[in-house]
Amino acid sequence: MKNVTIFCSSSEKIPEIYKQHAHEMGQLLAKAGYGLVYGGGALGLMGIVADEMLALGAHVKGVIPTFMVEREWQHPGVEDMVLTESMSDRKQKLIALGDVVLVLAGGVGTLDEMFEAISDRKLDLNDKSMVVLNTAGLYTPVKELMERLDEEQFLRDNDNLYFVETPSEALEVINKIVG
Numbered sequence: 159m160k161n162v163t164i165f166c167s168s169s170e171k172i173p174e175i176y177k178q179h180a181h182e183m184g185q186l187l188a189k190a191g192y193g194l195v196y197g198g199g200a201l202g203l204m205g206i207v208a209d210e211m212l213a214l215g216a217h218v219k220g221v222i223p224t225f226m227v228e229r230e231w232q233h234p235g236v237e238d239m240v241l242t243e244s245m246s247d248r249k250q251k252l253i254a255l256g257d258v259v260l261v262l263a264g265g266v267g268t269l270d271e272m273f274e275a276i277s278d279r280k281l282d283l284n285d286k287s288m289v290v291l292n293t294a295g296l297y298t299p300v301k302e303l304m305e306r307l308d309e310e311q312f313l314r315d316n317d318n319l320y321f322v323e324t325p326s327e328a329l330e331v332i333n334k335i336v337g
Contacts, residue, residue, distance in 0.1 A: 159217065160336045161193040163256025163286075165271040166203040167264040168231075176263040177206055179293045182325040183262065184210025190329060191216075195255040197248065198222030198240075200233040203262050208233050221251045249274050257336045259288040260328060263296050272300075280314060287318040287335045291328050297321060 166180065184207040187194065194211045197204050198220025208218050212235050220236040223245055232239060240255075242248045253259065253275050261272050278284045290297050301321045307313050320331045 159191065159193050160257045161195045161217075161219070161255060162187055162332060163195040163252050163259045164204075164207055164262060165197075165252070165259065165264060165268045165275075166207065166262035167268060168197070168199045168202040168204050169265065170202055172202070172263065173294070175294050176203060176296075179291060179325050180206040180262055181210055183207060183260070183291065183328060185214065186325055186329045187211060187332075188214035188216035190333070192332070193217035193219065195219045195221065195252055197252065198226070198232050198236060200231065200235075203264070205233060207262070208236060212236070219255060221248050221255065223248050253278065253284050253286055256286065258332055259286050260332065261288060261290045261297070263291070263293050269300075276319065279318060287320070289320045289322060289328050289331050289335070291325065292321050292323055 180203040188211045193216060196208060199205060211218050218236050220233055220239040221242060222232050222239060223242050240251060242251055249271050259275050275286060275288060279286060292298060304319060322328045322331055
């Protein structure tokens with residue numbers, strides 16, 4: 159089974175369109191036979207994707223630092239939970255356990271995860287391609303920045319970073335990458 163690592167928000171206070179895309183993405187991935195590797199949380203987009211995939215019988219693996227478990231932020235329905243000592247360890251484990259990285263809407267933590275994965279790829283520390291779901295144009299400035307960095311020769315290549323607009327497009331790209 160192929161696993162998709164997802165980076166996304168744990169916030170509950172976000173517009174409905176992001177939640178709708180998380181529901182749809184979880185359903186599409188589960189129906190396509192993918193497993194989920196994610197941050198282990200129960201709230202926000204993390205919880206939505208995990209809930210959808212669990213409801214459809216997909217394998218879900220959480221990766222969560224012990225301090226988050228102590229605060230009871232872990233998803234109670236996820237039986238396969240990997241504990242880490244730090245957020246840095248968590249990011250490395252999340253990247254290592256997936257076959258591809260999918261970025262849904264998120265804030266600073268999601269951006270941190272995304273850029274660490276991109277940076278490590280450029281340093282040949284991982285070989286993961288990344289699909290960014292650009293719901294409601296949230297990541298358009300990031301896409302434009304990456305294109306500019308590529309044009310100005312700050313990136314060796316940018317051919318493993320895909321920006322898409324819909325969950326179905328994200329699934330199509332994931333299928334091409336790991337299919």
